[in-house]
Amino acid sequence: MVHFGEIIEDWTGWCPKKQRVQKASGTDFLRREMSMKMQLRTRSRTTGTAAIILVLVLASALVGMRLDFADHRSQDWLFFVNDSKGVEGYQWLADNTESDATVLAWWDYADGIEKIGHRGVVINEASWRIKNTIAGYTDPRKPWHKIEYALWYPFESDEKVKDVAHFFVSDNATSAKEIAQKYGADYVLVTSDDIHKYYAVVIAAEENVSDYIAIPNNISSGISDMGPYLKKQTILTSMANGDDIEGFSKEFDNGRMRIYKLV
Known part of the structure; x- marks a missing residue:
């Protein structure tokens, strides 16, 4: 028995069943693509957060070193006045x-x-x-002084x-x-x-x-x-x-x- 859908397909080349399959396949593709985009966004946010944390840590370290260097230099001045x-x-x-x-x-x-x-x-x-x-540059107790001198001396x-x-x-x-x-x-x-x-x-x-x-x-x-x-x-x-x-x-x-x- 010839089905109505087969007749239509034979006349027009269009098949409702195949269209449903293709539509379903397209939906799966879009779903996968959206999933990949979400993963990329998540990775991007994670990378961005890590970068911000790293910058904050480095900035905090530099501020601490700058204060340490200023204190070290002030000790030199105390030597003069004493x-x-x-x-x-x-x-x-x-x-x-x-x-x-x-x-x-x-x-x-x-x-x-x-x-x-x-x-x-x-x-x-x-x-x-x-x-x-x-003396301050070569102080073995404070090796980071070499970085401080390179940056600010x-x-x-x-x-x-x-x-x-x-x-x-x-x-x-x-x-x-x-x-x-x-x-x-x-x-x-x-x-x-x-x-x-x-x-x-x-x-x-x-x-x-x-x-x-x-x-x-x-x-x-x-x-x-x-x-x-x-x-x-x-x-x-x-x-x-x-x-x-x-x-x-x-x-x-x-x-x-x-x-x-x-x-």
Whole structure:
């Protein structure tokens, strides 16, 4: 018996039964497609949430590190104000030098010269080249300080620090004075403790340390007295000892801090 649907299909090529199957297949396809889209949206939301959490964690860590770095830097300032001999020297600068005077000194005296002495300096900070001579940078208890210094420490230019270092390691007063004049320096400030910074200064000058310091290989701890190991008499060693130097007039000496004027 021929069914009515078969006759219609034979005449027109259209079959209601097949259409229902095709319609059902299309519905399944749409359902699967919607399911996939929902899965993608869920994954996208999950990824987005994870990214936001990661950003918040990193931001929180950076804020904490920034506060830690600021606190570390403030401790450096406390060192200046608690150093009575140093404060006396910086105050002498404020009271006895021209208001526009510039002082050549190693970088770690810059805060005292500027904030207490109210005078300009040639260099304010260490350079990237000598970062390993900065106590805070190499503190083994706080290895994250290296990240903090890389992000926020205002490193001085290598060239300028190198020139200042060359001033101090020079064994010729005339050439040293030329370096000071190059940067418009009117005064030079040193302390008797600067002998212990000799190694860092020589490194900054890019000189051979063994030409300036003779350190026995069997020394395992720090050296309390660098004097016996010095191989050269330089501007730094002479000024740190309070010696008279041609071309410079010693204007202030309290037994620890010495201030020379270019003449």
